[in-house]
Amino acid sequence: MRVNGQLAETGPSEERLLDFLRERLGLTGAKEGCGMGECGACTVLMEGEAVCSCLVLVGQVGDASIVTVEGLGAPELLHPFQQAVVDAHATQCGFCTPGVVVSVAGLLMKDPHPEPDAVLQAIEGNLCRCTGYAPIFQAVEAAGAAPRL
């Protein structure tokens, strides 16, 4: 499989993609928030589509390209949405944030100026216990989404 543009040495096919990314590749951005696909903290892009890496087995990835938060931006070069998160204080404990960034970046790649409904659909699978979501919406709007009324 390709991870963030690079060919990755494959792991045991029954291993969860989440564990493969974190433990074998050292990409610890994706978090295990629930292990059940409900919280979205483990979100990565698979062929451009947001998926919960806790519910994908390595053997199911095949040749698909995987993008993690580490592939979207770096401290020295933030993804525009990451910058917007910083500016809007849309992160507190930070645990949900990589998943939110991946989900939103995935949306913006397909639709740089999404309507509010599209934004909701894109992040409805990312739970945040800290921010109350409003700053996250502000960050998405700053990054190009149409404003909510």
Add this chain to the structure above:
Amino acid sequence: MTQLVVPSTVAELGQVIGSGRVIAGGTDLLVQMRAGREEERLIDITNLADGPSPVVHRDGVVEVSAVASISSVIEALAGRLPAIAAAARVFGSRQIRNRATIGGNLANASPAADMVPPLVAAGAEAVVQGRVGSRTVLVSELSTGPGTTVLEPEEWISLLRVPLPHGEEGFLKLGGRAAMAISIVSLAWRWRTDTDGNLHDVRLAFGAVAPTVIRVTEAEAAIEGQRPTPDVVNKAVSAIRRSVRPIDDIRASAWYRRQVAADLFRYAVDA
């Protein structure tokens, strides 16, 4: 340690089918396994190079691949099968929709499975493949109870055949929140309205109020050929309340579900 096999052709699948549990998106199966369900071997059927096409429009029927992801059918079917598209839109979350499949939703056989009511209301069929040959099973007859289906260990669902509606169709779901919620009650309907406002060929399929999705034929009969006047609607509502068999569970009480089933129908008629 569970073993995963990923056949790349139907022939390869035919060689291993029956030796393990079929998995597609795995968005419920893997969760069940994490909670203790033991499977020695998983057979992933989403990688078949010679599987059916995702969506094919034939005469009056849409054929949908069983391993089409829920998110893929939102766009593909929005025009012709709006009830299925509506159910797909409120299914799980985006991450779940990108992995979960229609066939998987059917095979998992949750009483609250969201793709089932619109398929039952449509009179859809599932094409079930075996090692040699295939058979057709009405979606309404696929599940025999929570988590159980008529599928043999050596069978898998390969595609769904869905008749196009001749009138309107829709889907409504009540959940604990706007997304990522298991249905408390769901309703899919189909009917055709004539120029006098009478409803014909009425189909009402309710989810999460019985061990399987059920059609309330008594309510269908109460409205068939009539205009949905308050009297007629009330008759149908009584039939619905009598026919559903909900349970108390962590999401809602049976009493509440019975009430909501009736309310969803009223919404549907008013829509």
